[in-house]
Amino acid sequence: MIDMQDVWKTYPNGTHALKGVSVQIDRSEFVYVVGPSGAGKSTFMKLMYREEVPTKGQISVNGFNLGKLKQRNIPLLRRNIGVIFQDYRLLPKLTAYENVAFAMEVIEAPRKIMKKRVMEVLDLVGLKNKANREPAHLSGGEQQRVAIARAIVNNPSVIVADEPTGNLDPETSWGIMQLLDEINFRGTTIVMATHNKEIVNTMRKRVLAIENGQVVRDQLRGDYGYEF
Amino acid sequence: MNFNTLLRHLREGTKDVFRNGWMSVASMLSIVVSLSLLGVALLLVLNLDRAADEVDKQVEISVYLNLDIEQGQREAVEQEIRNMPEVQELTFVSKQEGLEAMRETLGDAMVKGYEETGTNPLPDMFKVQVIEATTVPFVADKISALNDSNPNEPIYEVDYGKGTAERLFQWTQTIRVVGLLLVVGLGVMAMFLIANTIKVTIIARRREIAIMKLVGATNRFIRWPFFIEGVLVGMTGAALTLAIVLYGYFRVQLAAADWSSALFTLIPLQEIWLWFSILILGLGFLIGAWGSTISIRKFLKV
Numbered sequence: 219m220i221d222m223q224d225v226w227k228t229y230p231n232g233t234h235a236l237k238g239v240s241v242q243i244d245r246s247e248f249v250y251v252v253g254p255s256g257a258g259k260s261t262f263m264k265l266m267y268r269e270e271v272p273t274k275g276q277i278s279v280n281g282f283n284l285g286k287l288k289q290r291n292i293p294l295l296r297r298n299i300g301v302i303f304q305d306y307r308l309l310p311k312l313t314a315y316e317n318v319a320f321a322m323e324v325i326e327a328p329r330k331i332m333k334k335r336v337m338e339v340l341d342l343v344g345l346k347n348k349a350n351r352e353p354a355h356l357s358g359g360e361q362q363r364v365a366i367a368r369a370i371v372n373n374p375s376v377i378v379a380d381e382p383t384g385n386l387d388p389e390t391s392w393g394i395m396q397l398l399d400e401i402n403f404r405g406t407t408i409v410m411a412t413h414n415k416e417i418v419n420t421m422r423k424r425v426l427a428i429e430n431g432q433v434v435r436d437q438l439r440g441d442y443g444y445e446f
Numbered sequence: 447m448n449f450n451t452l453l454r455h456l457r458e459g460t461k462d463v464f465r466n467g468w469m470s471v472a473s474m475l476s477i478v479v480s481l482s483l484l485g486v487a488l489l490l491v492l493n494l495d496r497a498a499d500e501v502d503k504q505v506e507i508s509v510y511l512n513l514d515i516e517q518g519q520r521e522a523v524e525q526e527i528r529n530m531p532e533v534q535e536l537t538f539v540s541k542q543e544g545l546e547a548m549r550e551t552l553g554d555a556m557v558k559g560y561e562e563t564g565t566n567p568l569p570d571m572f573k574v575q576v577i578e579a580t581t582v583p584f585v586a587d588k589i590s591a592l593n594d595s596n597p598n599e600p601i602y603e604v605d606y607g608k609g610t611a612e613r614l615f616q617w618t619q620t621i622r623v624v625g626l627l628l629v630v631g632l633g634v635m636a637m638f639l640i641a642n643t644i645k646v647t648i649i650a651r652r653r654e655i656a657i658m659k660l661v662g663a664t665n666r667f668i669r670w671p672f673f674i675e676g677v678l679v680g681m682t683g684a685a686l687t688l689a690i691v692l693y694g695y696f697r698v699q700l701a702a703a704d705w706s707s708a709l710f711t712l713i714p715l716q717e718i719w720l721w722f723s724i725l726i727l728g729l730g731f732l733i734g735a736w737g738s739t740i741s742i743r744k745f746l747k748v
Contacts, residue, residue, distance in 0.1 A: 267660070296662035307657045311465040324663045326451050368661065 219245045219376060219407050220266060225275035227261050227431075235261035236272075237431040243409060245375070248402045250418050251411040252442055253428040259411045262428060263380045266409065267299050268292050280375050297325055300369025300377040300406075304384035306361040308353040314340065314364045315349040321368050339367040343397060359390035363397065370401055377401065379410040383417065395421060418442040447666070459674025469647055470679055476643040477683030477733055478690070480636030481726055485691040487632045489722075491625030496713055498618035502579030505611045507586050509572040510602045519600050520570060526592055527574060532585050535575040544568040569602055580615055582606050640733055647741055655745040665746045672738045680734020684727045691726075692719060 220243040227236040235258045243249055253259050264270040265277055268284050277284040282295045308317050315336055322332045340346050343363040345356075353361050362382060369377055379398065383391035395417055402408045412418060418425060418441060425440030426433055435443065463470045509527070511520060528536055539547070545566055549557040560566055576585050586606045593599040651672075658668050692715070699712050 269660075290664070293659075293662045293664045293667075296660060301660050307660065309654055309657055311462075320658070320663075321661045323451070323454055324658075324661055324667055326448055329450060 219243055219247070219280060220409070221276070221278045222265075223276040225265065225272045225277060227258075227265065227270060228273045234431055236265075238275075239428075239431075239433055241426065241433060241436070243407060245407055246402070246405050248399070248408045248423040249410070250423055250425045250440075251409060251428060252413070252418060252425060252444065253434075254444070255413075257428045258431045259428050260380060263378055263409070263411050266376070266378050267301055268295055293324070297321075297372055298374050298376065300366075300372075300374040302362070302365050302369050302377065302379040302382045304381040306353070306358075306365045308361060308364055308368075310353055313350050313352055314345055314356065314360075314367075317353070317364055318368045318371050321371050325372060335371060336367075339371050340364075342370075343367045357390075358386050359393060362386065362390075362394055366394070366397055366401075370406070374406065376407045376409065379408065381411055381413065383412065383414055388416070391417065415442040415444065451667075455670035456674060459671040460678060462671055462675040463678050466647075466650075466675075469650060470675075473640075473643050473647065473679050473737075474683040474686070476639050477680060477730060478686050480632075480639050480733075481684060481687040481729060482691055483632045484629065484636055484729075485687060485722070485726055486694075487625075487629050488725075489691070489695060489718075491622075491629055492718070493712055494621050494625050498621050499579075501614060502618055503575070505579055505582050505606060505614065507574040507576070507582060507589065507604060507606045509574060509589055509604050511570045511572075511600055512602045513569050515570065515600050519596070519598070523592060523596075523600050524572065527572060527589060530585060530588060532576050532578065532581045533574055534577045537573040539571045539573060541566050541568045541570050544571065582611055582615075583608070640737060643737075645741075651742065652745045655742060659746075668746065669739075669742060672742050673735060676734040676738025676741075677731055678734070680730040680732070680737070681727060682730075683733075684730025687730070688723055688726050692722070 220241070222239055222241045225236055225239045226234070228234050239258075239262065251259050251262060261270060265272060265284070266279055268287060272285070279295065280298050282291075282298075284295070287295060309320065312320065318336045318339060319332055322335065327335070337346060337349070340349050343366055345360060345363050345367070348356060348360065353364070356364065362385075366382075377398070382398070383394055386394065391414065398408055398410070399421065422439040422441075425435065425437045425443070427435035427437075427443060509523075511523070524536065524538065527533060545557055545560065545568055548568070574585070574589070576582055583606065586604050586608075590601065590604045593601050655668055696715055699715060702712050
């Protein structure tokens with residue numbers, strides 16, 4: 219599903235964010251990416267949805283060879299990846315429904331199918347009755363649920379989540395994690411960067427630890443491994 | 447792009463105008479202000495130009511013929527002047543008609559003496575009007591030169607207010623140049639004003655565009671609603687401008703009907719409203735389309 223071979227990333231200012239990372243992630247896996255701030259986690263995540271290009275090395279995601287991917291084909295890759303962020307990144311002037319529907323409009327889905335499917339995923343994330351609210355009128359947890367609904371509405375094969383619980387209180391975070399676990403259970407690969415020790419240690423999954431631009435630990439059913 | 451998507455873009459573009467509330471109002475107002483300034487300047491210049499034309503047209507050439515000229519000779523000269531391509535109109539004023547005109551300006555007593563003694567001192571003359579007022583001195587010279595080709599020199603004098611006419615032309619020419627500079631200057635100012643508004647909207651939009659790209663929207667998909675929104679704002683601004691400027695012109699024309707003379711009349715509204723509307727709406731369209739295009743181009747490269 220995701221295959222990185224000796225990936226290096228050096229930013230124009232000379233920072234070496236990644237130094238020879240090789241990782242394989244299979245279909246339906248759930249992987250935590252942990253590590254100190256500035257270790258290269260974010261770069262690792264951004265490479266997967268082609269927000270960054272590797273300086274050296276090979277990356278393939280869901281059959282797309284990212285090294286050879288043309289600019290105009292990037293949207294096609296991103297339609298196969300659901301992306302979730304710490305700050306939700308919803309379109310502020312659209313309602314919850316419209317935000318989710320936007321991802322389907324992009325793939326030119328017929329309106330009838332769209333209506334049904336959007337309500338279906340809003341129901342799944344528990345926001346069916348708040349479909350007409352704008353992000354400003356939703357709590358942080360609810361906004362993240364909308365973002366998740368948007369990420370899964372087109373049935374992507376991979377979800378890339380960059381600290382999805384970073385802004386949420388513990389209780390809300392657990393709700394989000396249960397949702398992600400369920401999505402993973404239905405067959406979607408999930409790669410999630412996190413600083414949440416409790417979540418990693420309780421919901422045991424594969425753990426990739428990145429430090430100083432390198433993968434220092436790759437452990438099935440691993441633990442968080444840091445004291446903060 | 448399928449039909450549904452096109453409808454979607456139209457719908458979203460229209461909704462965006464309202465979603466962006468005050469930003470749309472600000473853009474619209476900046477377009478109204480710019481186009482109004484431009485429109486008013488344009489109307490002013492057109493009217494000044496027309497007034498200058500009217501003034502120019504009143505410059506005519508008087509060709510006085512010799513007293514002893516025969517009718518055949520006179521007709522030959524008349525034909526030669528009429529044949530000049532610069533000449534628009536020629537009126538013959540006989541010595542009797544000249545005397546009548548004199549009666550009107552100087553009074554009956556003065557003229558009566560001449561009539562009684564049968565000695566009319568006035569020569570026959572032609573009044574010549576040219577097509578392009580600035581050619582007056584040139585045509586006058588050409589008419590004088592007719593004496594060279596005719597052995598008995600039929601023309602006594604050619605007069606067009608030498609000096610005065612040249613100064614007048616210079617003055618009207620200055621008005622035209624100043625008017626043109628005014629329009630160009632305001633045009634540039636309008637562009638800066640609008641570019642500035644666009645710059646503000648860009649900053650507000652950059653995050654939105656980045657999100658759309660993350661969800662997998664193509665550049666074209668993102669561009670369309672922006673384009674439609676821009677055109678709607680531009681055209682609405684243009685329509686408001688037209689309403690304001692044309693109504694203002696209408697009122698000015700009503701007021702001017704009282705004091706305008708034959709020398710200076712405003713161009714009638716019905717003569718200009720159509721092309722003026724097309725011009726302003728066209729500019730509104732271009733500004734909206736151009737503004738929305740450049741405002742997002744930068745952020746599509748994510």
